[in-house]
Amino acid sequence: METSVPSLLLVLWLKNVLNWVLVVVLRHHMSRTFSGIFCISLTLIDSLLSFVLTAIFYLEDFNISGWHITGSHICLLAQIACLIYRVTNWPVFLLVGLDNFWTLSSSSTNTRKLTYAAGVALLWTATALYVFWTPGVVVLLEGDNENPQCKMFSSTQSSQVLVALLTTTTCVILYSYAPVDKCRTLRDPEQRCLLCLRRVMQTFMSTWAPFPVLLIVSPLLQVEMHALLQVNVFWLCFLNSFCVALTLCGRSFAPKYTKSDTFTDGFCSWSVCCTCGADERSYGQLTGAREQVKTLTI
Numbered sequence: 001m002e003t004s005v006p007s008l009l010l011v012l013w014l015k016n017v018l019n020w021v022l023v024v025v026l027r028h029h030m031s032r033t034f035s036g037i038f039c040i041s042l043t044l045i046d047s048l049l050s051f052v053l054t055a056i057f058y059l060e061d062f063n064i065s066g067w068h069i070t071g072s073h074i075c076l077l078a079q080i081a082c083l084i085y086r087v088t089n090w091p092v093f094l095l096v097g098l099d100n101f102w103t104l105s106s107s108s109t110n111t112r113k114l115t116y117a118a119g120v121a122l123l124w125t126a127t128a129l130y131v132f133w134t135p136g137v138v139v140l141l142e143g144d145n146e147n148p149q150c151k152m153f154s155s156t157q158s159s160q161v162l163v164a165l166l167t168t169t170t171c172v173i174l175y176s177y178a179p180v181d182k183c184r185t186l187r188d189p190e191q192r193c194l195l196c197l198r199r200v201m202q203t204f205m206s207t208w209a210p211f212p213v214l215l216i217v218s219p220l221l222q223v224e225m226h227a228l229l230q231v232n233v234f235w236l237c238f239l240n241s242f243c244v245a246l247t248l249c250g251r252s253f254a255p256k257y258t259k260s261d262t263f264t265d266g267f268c269s270w271s272v273c274c275t276c277g278a279d280e281r282s283y284g285q286l287t288g289a290r291e292q293v294k295t296l297t298i
Contacts, residue, residue: 001224002149005057005074011229012050019043019233026237026266033265034099035240037116038092039233041124046228049081075150078228083131084124086155086227091123092236093161097243101250152226158235162215165242172249173201197249200270204245207268211238241268 003011023030023043030036053074061070099116176197211234218225244265264270 001152001154001226003152003226004149005071008074008078008150008152009050009054009057012046012053015229015232016043016046016050019046022233022237029264029266031113033096033103033240034116034119035092035096035236035243037113038096038120038123039236041120042231042236043233045124049077053077078150078152080131082153082155082227083134084127085231086153086157087127087130088123088231089155089157089161091127093239093243095119095123096236096240097246100240100243100247103247152228154225155227155230158227158230161239162212165239166212168246169201169205169242172197173205176201200245200248203268203270204241208238208241237265237267241265244268244270 019039020043023040026036030040056069056071056074056077059069061068063069176194178194245268248270
């Protein structure tokens with residue numbers, strides 16, 4: 001897709017505002033998970049990129065340490081950022097999923113934070129090296145000098161991740177509501193697992209259902225989004241909530257797992273006893289504020 005430089009700068013700054021609002025509001029949750037640390041790094045990189053592109057746009061033609069900077073460098077830097085962002089969706093999705101499965105490890109919080117920071121730095125470095133080693137990274141500038149047009153790239157990985165997510169969610173929902181033997185009672189471990197799956201998916205869908213619908217409808221309305229906009233903090237929070245839901249679904253089938261888990265990702269408050277081996281009286285028994293699954297509204 002093609003976009004003018006002023007339009008590009010405008011949408012980048014609007015994205016920065018949304019990113020910073022979410023990071024500040026969810027600041028107590030951001031430092032606890034890999035997705036949170038990656039959201040912080042993404043927000044900082046977006047802000048730095050916006051400042052640099054805006055400075056080049058207003059200074060127009062200048063020299064820095066022998067480097068001659070012109071307006072065409074805005075498109076070049078934006079295109080390089082697009083190429084880097086477009087290959088981060090699958091790695092981030094997989095790492096966030098693994099982190100949620102291992103979130104109850106015995107490592108200390110400080111050690112975990114250092115591990116997250118190192119992992120995020122390694123991920124950004126690896127994606128940047130992958131882009132620079134891939135041929136074809138060239139500036140594509142169209143239009144006249146007064147109104148240049150930048151050729152921006154969209155990410156197919158975002159669509160692939162969304163399709164995989166929707167497919168998995170649909171399969172889990174269909175499985176949890178599949179017809180079962182009416183002779184079985186709640187004491188049946190399989191029945192309790194299905195009930196757990198329903199609760200988890202209801203919590204996830206009650207919070208995030210409008211977002212995937214918006215992503216599906218956008219292409220039908222011919223709304224084009226380049227990779228700089230597709231990768232944002234809101235999208236990453238959506239992926240994190242899905243991975244939490246998937247983790248709880250997986251634990252519902254874990255043998256001898258009788259511990260009541262409570263997960264809070266900033267958007268959803270998960271408080272579900274996922275177990276196939278617990279007694280019927282302890283299944284789903286919550287006290288106080290954990291009596292019901294609550295959804296936090298941002």
